[in-house]
Every structure is written in structure tokens, then in C-alpha cells.
Amino acid sequence: MSRLFAAVRRYPLVAATIVLGVVGIGLALAGFADSLAWLFGGFGLFVAAISAVGMVKQLRHGSFGVDLLAITAIVATVLVGEYVATILIVLMLTGGAALEDFAVNRAKRELDALLNRAPQIAHRLRSADDLADVEDLPATAVQPGDLLLVRPAEIVPVDGVLESASAAFDESSLTGESLPVERNKGEGILSGSINGQAAATIRATATAANSQYQQIVALVEEASASKAPVVRLADRYAVPFTAVALSLAALAWILTGEPVRFAEVLVVATPCPLLISAPIAFMGGMSRAARNGIIVKGGGVLEALSRARTIVFDKTGTLTHGTPAIARVLPAAGFDADEVLALAASAEQYSSHVLAASVIAEARSRGLELLATATASEVPAHGVVARLDGREVTVGKLSFVAETAPAAVAAPLDGGELAIYVAVDGSFAGSIVASDQLRGNARQTIDALGELGIRNTVMLTGDARPTAEHIAALVGITNVQADCLPVDKVEGVRAITERPVIMVGDGVNDAPVLAVADVGIAMGARGATAASESADVVILIDDLSRTARAVAIGQDTIRIALQSIWIGIALSLVLMVFAAFGLIPATIGALLQELVDLATILNALRAIGGRRDAALAAGSVPVHREPATALAR
The missing domain is CATH 2.70.150.10 (Calcium-transporting ATPase, cytoplasmic transduction domain A)
Structure with a gap:
């Protein structure tokens, strides 16, 4: 009983319509059928007035109100005396809104589960x-x-x-x-x-505010509050649909001379499918994405994912695991390996680059003491300079170190390895060689994206070209831009003509390029990093294949949303033609339109995608190890 009262409070117009319908039936059976004109007609005009106010508000916000046909149909049925049809249209209009609310809440349950479980x-x-x-x-x-x-x-x-x-x-x-x-x-x-x-x-x-779960909650709240472009597209469909419906209704009236035909056509033309199906499909798509560990910041992102033609990858932490290991230390004359490593690790304490953690970890694993300093500066994408125990230590790329130590020479590297270089007081001290594991499913992810229609793949990396091309060859990427600074990555994405463009990255230095891409995807559950804040999609699980999963979800969602819209339009047009020839009375037409609404809602709910996800999981690619590759600063 409490649930019934809650439903009445939540949907008062639906409850009032049902009550009045039952009272009207009782009056008709008691011989007071004439009272239906006042009861059904008056209530119908009241609901039409409420809907008209809402429609005007929509128009003020630049959205065409598709309730126009429903309002016109209510008024038309009242004028021609089809009062039973009037109450059925009112039930369809108010019940459709209630059904939409129920279906959207059903589709949002995975998103709501995150919000309700906050510790x-x-x-x-x-x-x-x-x-x-x-x-x-x-x-x-x-x-x-x-x-x-x-x-x-x-x-x-x-x-x-x-x-x-x-x-x-x-x-x-x-x-x-x-x-x-x-x-x-x-x-x-x-x-x-x-x-x-x-x-x-x-x-x-x-x-708590800076913890992973609260960051996810913030992303979910942002995602659930957005409105997708395809919903606005559904609104735009209402303009020609309304014009066709009114023209057909007027033509039927003119040719037959029967005003009831005008009302009969409009009854079956009520565009509830346009109002309901697209929002439900998009909420279902975002819910499905959340269930797969993918936070999508709005339905518009799903649309862009579905139309993407190019995908751009950062290398470090994206195509590779981003957790490099120190392979060897190569000291120059006058230095020993432990000294070079200790000085480099001491300087790297003041660097934000992911490679710094590996150098520090290696030094500590050897029991080396790290020095502290009050003066240190980092040049993003180049290296760090620190004053340690009276000596100036420079650590970074060869070109950066060579500016202070001209004697610096390149270290001999195997395929995919990377060297960082060390100088002390202008003297070349040696190099440290690191390597990073390629993600086992990187090649399969590129292949899966190709099957989804994204065949233009690009790598933007700060690595030297030989290392970048080595990795690209392993994963099947043909377009490589190496030695990139953050600004070079931004310009590289802007220059791409095959759009929309997806950019996949994970580091702080990826934040600018993620922001300028049509869809920025941040990899890994890293909390409130600059990358996740700039991205449109955040993949919570550190799994590159979820990139292809996000594209597949976007494509499925758009297909189902547009399919639902066209199903509703097609069925309504067929019913309008029959009604124009007088084959569907207004009361029967109102009942048939309810079935059209139900069909589009059920189709839109397919975007939740439980069966589709099960099929994808069954065909997922097993992870395996690939040759070691390099990590760029």
C-alpha cells in the first residue's frame, strides 16, 4: 500500500487520469454519459494547458516541443466530441512520461548503485x-x-x-x-x-574527498546530469514529423469533409516515441559503460565514440604498462654504477615523471642513500636539475644533458630500450637503461578497433623515432609521431582530418591533448589526475581493451537510439495513413499508439546490453606477454 501511495505522489496526473476514467465509466453505465463531456473534456483541456506551458519553456531553451501534436490531438478530440479518445490521449501523454521516468531509473541502476554505496x-x-x-x-x-x-x-x-x-x-x-x-x-x-x-x-x-571512490562518484554525477546531442536530434525529428502529421490530418479533413478525421489522424501521431526512446537508450548506454568499468561523461560522448574514425595513442602507460624496470647502469670514466644511480635517484625525487619512481626504487633496492636538496627544477618532457651535496646533477634526455655536458654519448640500446643520462657539474657521468613491458592485448585491441571501423591509428610519443617505430610495429600502428612535447601532441591531434578523433593516454602530460581531442580517454584507475579531469571517458580498470569496449558500447547505443526513433516514426506513419482513410476510430487509435510507445521503450532498453556484454566477455582476448619496450620521458 505504501508503494501505491508513493506512486500516486510521484505521478499525480496519471493517478488523476485513471480515477477520472473509472468514474467516467461508472457514470456512463449509470446513464449519465452526457457528463463525460465536462469530465473528460475539461480534464483533457486542463492537461493540455499544463503541457502547453511546458512546451513554451522548451521553446525558450531552443528545443522544439514535440508535445504540440498531443496537445492538438486533445483539443481536436474535445471539439469533435470524442471524449473517450480524449482521456486515452491524456493517459498516453501522462503515462508516457511516467513510463519514461520508470525506464530511465531502471537503466540508471548501476550508476545509482555507485552513489548509494558511498562509504x-x-x-x-x-x-x-x-x-x-x-x-x-x-x-x-x-x-x-x-x-x-x-x-x-x-x-x-x-x-x-x-x-x-x-x-x-x-x-x-x-x-x-x-x-x-x-x-x-x-x-x-x-x-x-x-x-x-x-x-x-x-x-x-x-x-575521503581525495579517494578513488569519491572521484568515481563525482564522474558518475557529471555523466548522469548530461543531455546527449542525439536527444536534441530526436527533438529535431519532431519538426518534420509534426508538419507531416498536421498536413495529413488536414488533408483527410478537407477531402472527406469530416472534422473527426483530423482528430483520428492526430491521435495516432502523438510523438511519445521521440520523447522517450532516445533518453532511455542513452541512459542505458552510460549504465552499461559503468558496469564495464568505464565512466562516460555524457551521452554526447557516446555519439562521438560511435562516429570516430581515428584513434591516437600515447605510448607510456597506455600501450605499455608504464612501470619500467632498470635494466643496467652504464657509468662513464671516473664514476661507478652505484654513484651514478644514487645521484640520479636523488635528483629524480623532485621529478613527477613515472620513470623517476623506477630509478628511485632501484637505488633503494641496492641500499643506496639518497641525498636531499633545497633547490631542484624540472623541465617537462626533458629532465630535472638538482644541487646535491654541493654538486649540480642533471638527469634526463641525451639532448638535455648534452647542453651541460657536451661529452655525453648515446648508450647502446637493444630494441625498445630507453636510456636516461646523468651529468655532474658539467661532466658526463653515465646512463641508466630502462625498459617497459608492452601490454599483452595491445595488438588485439588495435585489431578490434579496426573491426569497429576505426582503421586510422596514430601514436604520439616523446620517444625517439627508432623506439617509437619498434613499438608501433609490434602493435600494428603505421602512423607514428615521435619526439613529441605536450604541445606537439596537441598540434598533432588538431591536424588530423579524419574525425572524430579519440585520444587515449594516462599521464599528467596527456591532459592537454585529451582535452582537445573529440573524445579523450584516460586509462587506469588513477583518481583525480589531470588526465581524468580533462578526459571525456575514464577507464577505471587498467585494461587497454576497454578502449575498444567503449567504442562498441557507443556504437550499440546510437544504433539502438536511432532504431527506436525510426520504429516509432514508422509505426505512427502507418497508423496515420489508416486513420486518414477512416479505418481507425479515435479511441482505438489512442490504444494502438500506446502499443507503439511500449515497442519503442522496450527496444531502447536493449542499450543496457547485458547479453551483448556477455557475448563480448566470452570472446575476450587472453592477455599474454610481449617483448620489452621503452618508456619515454
Whole structure:
């Protein structure tokens, strides 16, 4: 009963229409059929007036109100005395809006699930040795460094690192991975993960506002609030559709001399499919994307994905894993390997480049002491200069280091390796060689995009051309632009003529080019990075194949949205022709139009794509290892 009252409060016009319909039937059976003119006709004109006000508001915002046909049909049926048809059109108009609301909520359930599961409470441990000595506090009050207890089946409140020896977490809401993920001590844990069957302790590394889950929630809220261009396209279909319907209705009236024909044609021309099908399809597409670990910032992005003709890849962290390993250290005369590595790692402490972490990790693994400095500066995409223990240390590309150390020479490299160079007080100190693993499914992803119609593939990278061409050959990319600075990448994307263009990247230096691309895709669950903020699509799971999945979802969504629109238009046109010849009475026509609405809604709900995702998962490409490749600064 409470659900019934909630539905009445949510949809008062639908409830009023049903009540009046039942009362009208009772009056007709009691011999008071004349009262239907006042009851149905008056209520119909009241609803028409409300709809007209809404239509005017739409027109003020530049959107043609497709309710015009419904309003005209209500007025026409009242004027010709078809009051039962009037109440049925009112039911169709108000019920269609209610059905749209219900269907959209059904399609949004994966998005809403993220919002409703936001962690609220954290358990802070007062003592690491006593798991019973805890205090509950709001998740928003947790500070980095706090030791937290996560009980079985609880949601991790903030990002942290695991302090327990091991634990299993359900990360399906974050990454799409359906199986529990095993984590060991020291590994990162994402907020929003669900703990397994044993209590675990984590050390907070971020506040709730800066944690992964809250970033996802922010992206979801932005995505769900947008309106897609194809919805506006559906609005534009209403202009010719309205003109055709009114012309056909007027022609039927003129040729037969029967004004009832005008009303009968308009009854079956009510354009509810245009109002309903496209928004439902787009919400279904965004819901499907979220279920696959892909946050799409608006329906317009899905449309651009569906029409894309070119895809551009960054290399480091995108085609490769972005976690380089130090292969060897090559000291110059007068220096030893540990000294070169220690100085480079000390300077790289002040660099934001991903390669810096690998140099530092290698130095620490060898037990080398890192020096601190009060003066350090980084030249993006080139290197870093730091003063360490009275010496000026320069680390970076060969061309950058050679400016201060002309004696610097290129290191001998195998295919796909990269060297960073070190100079001390203007003297060449040596080089450090690193390599990065190519993603096992990179080649298969490029092939899958080709099958989806995106055959123009480009790589933009800061690597030297030999390294870039080596990687491109492995994955099947033929168009390579190497030695790119961030501004070169931006100009490279702008110069592409086969559009729309998708840009896939993951680093902070990719943010500008992601912003200028028609669709920017940020790879990996990295939280509030500049890349994810600039991107139109954020892939939460670190899986390159989700790029092709995003394109497939966009294409499926647009196809279903337009298909639903045309199904509604085609069925309505057929019914209008029959009604013009007097074969469909107004009351029957109103009932048939309800079936048209139902058909378009059911078709649009296919955009949620459960069966399609199951088929894609069944045909997914297994990940395998490829030869090592290089990482560009």
C-alpha cells in the first residue's frame, strides 16, 4: 500500500487520469454519459494547458516541443466530441512520461548503485596491537596515516595500503573485475572495495574527498546530469514529423469533409516515441559503460565514440604498462654504477615523471642513500636539475644533458630500450637503461578497433623515432609521431582530418591533448589526475581493451537510439495513413499508439546490453606477454 501511495505522489496526473476514467465509466453505465463531456473534456483541456506551458519553456531553451501534436490531438478530440479518445490521449501523454521516468531509473541502476554505496563510517584503531580498541568516526574525518580496521564484508572508506599480511577484496564496482582480488601487505587498496571474509587493517593514504571512490562518484554525477546531442536530434525529428502529421490530418479533413478525421489522424501521431526512446537508450548506454568499468561523461560522448574514425595513442602507460624496470647502469670514466644511480635517484625525487619512481626504487633496492636538496627544477618532457651535496646533477634526455655536458654519448640500446643520462657539474657521468613491458592485448585491441571501423591509428610519443617505430610495429600502428612535447601532441591531434578523433593516454602530460581531442580517454584507475579531469571517458580498470569496449558500447547505443526513433516514426506513419482513410476510430487509435510507445521503450532498453556484454566477455582476448619496450620521458 505504501508503494501505491508513493506512486500516486510521484505521478499525480496519471493517478488523476485513471480515477477520472473509472468514474467516467461508472457514470456512463449509470446513464449519465452526457457528463463525460465536462469530465473528460475539461480534464483533457486542463492537461493540455499544463503541457502547453511546458512546451513554451522548451521553446525558450531552443528545443522544439514535440508535445504540440498531443496537445492538438486533445483539443481536436474535445471539439469533435470524442471524449473517450480524449482521456486515452491524456493517459498516453501522462503515462508516457511516467513510463519514461520508470525506464530511465531502471537503466540508471548501476550508476545509482555507485552513489548509494558511498562509504560513511570508518573504524580507526587506537592501537595496532588491539583490534578491539577502535573508535567510529565519519569517513570524511579520516586523515592520511590513520590506521583503520575494515571488518568482513565492509566497504573500504578511503584509499590506503594494506597493513595485514593479506586480504581479499571485491573491486567489481570500481574495475568491473567480478572475482575477488588478493592483496598482500604494502599493496594499495581502493576506497569502495568490499572486504572479504576476514578483518583487515589498512593505513590511510588519502582523505575521503581525495579517494578513488569519491572521484568515481563525482564522474558518475557529471555523466548522469548530461543531455546527449542525439536527444536534441530526436527533438529535431519532431519538426518534420509534426508538419507531416498536421498536413495529413488536414488533408483527410478537407477531402472527406469530416472534422473527426483530423482528430483520428492526430491521435495516432502523438510523438511519445521521440520523447522517450532516445533518453532511455542513452541512459542505458552510460549504465552499461559503468558496469564495464568505464565512466562516460555524457551521452554526447557516446555519439562521438560511435562516429570516430581515428584513434591516437600515447605510448607510456597506455600501450605499455608504464612501470619500467632498470635494466643496467652504464657509468662513464671516473664514476661507478652505484654513484651514478644514487645521484640520479636523488635528483629524480623532485621529478613527477613515472620513470623517476623506477630509478628511485632501484637505488633503494641496492641500499643506496639518497641525498636531499633545497633547490631542484624540472623541465617537462626533458629532465630535472638538482644541487646535491654541493654538486649540480642533471638527469634526463641525451639532448638535455648534452647542453651541460657536451661529452655525453648515446648508450647502446637493444630494441625498445630507453636510456636516461646523468651529468655532474658539467661532466658526463653515465646512463641508466630502462625498459617497459608492452601490454599483452595491445595488438588485439588495435585489431578490434579496426573491426569497429576505426582503421586510422596514430601514436604520439616523446620517444625517439627508432623506439617509437619498434613499438608501433609490434602493435600494428603505421602512423607514428615521435619526439613529441605536450604541445606537439596537441598540434598533432588538431591536424588530423579524419574525425572524430579519440585520444587515449594516462599521464599528467596527456591532459592537454585529451582535452582537445573529440573524445579523450584516460586509462587506469588513477583518481583525480589531470588526465581524468580533462578526459571525456575514464577507464577505471587498467585494461587497454576497454578502449575498444567503449567504442562498441557507443556504437550499440546510437544504433539502438536511432532504431527506436525510426520504429516509432514508422509505426505512427502507418497508423496515420489508416486513420486518414477512416479505418481507425479515435479511441482505438489512442490504444494502438500506446502499443507503439511500449515497442519503442522496450527496444531502447536493449542499450543496457547485458547479453551483448556477455557475448563480448566470452570472446575476450587472453592477455599474454610481449617483448620489452621503452618508456619515454
